Amino acid sequence: RKRQLFEHVQDLIGATGTNETSHCISCPRVRVFRRAPLLPSEPPMTSAQDFARFKASGRRISMVAAYDAWSAAVIARSQVDAILVGDSAAMVLYGHPTTLAATVEMMALHTAAVARLATGKLVVADLPFLSFRKGLVVAMNAVETLMRAGAHAVKLEGVDGNEEVV
16 A cells, blocks of 8 residues: 555655656645656756756746655655655644744754655755744854755745845
8 A cells, every 4th residue: 555655646746756746646636736857967956056957948847845764765756856854744744723833943854854765866854944044153054954854945935134144
């Protein structure tokens, strides 16, 4: 059963490399758009510089959220470009009503789990709410914690008032 589920998830996220639209039979509301496989000359996205290069070239970038090693292993075998370790983990995994409960420590734990098995993928970690609004030193400590956990890049929401951090 676990093997079937693993293959089902791989198929849903495009591990087969087809360029078609499909629906999940067991989850009829899920609609999946798969992109064409990487061109032989196109290296995978593994750094923030690659992200910038892909964006500058106008290439579409695919990113999927993951919070654990198992999900990262499945995504690592897919055509997805990057993995976001989102602060939505507070809601999805811990049942909080909002993302406000996410802490830097929580995000570091999930980032480390994802990074261990996200071979060849860009790992982007969310900076939790208020972790970057308490001044540059506190923000950079949060960034350091997530980068040491295995993130290749961090994401924060809202530039207004955060220009110094960005």
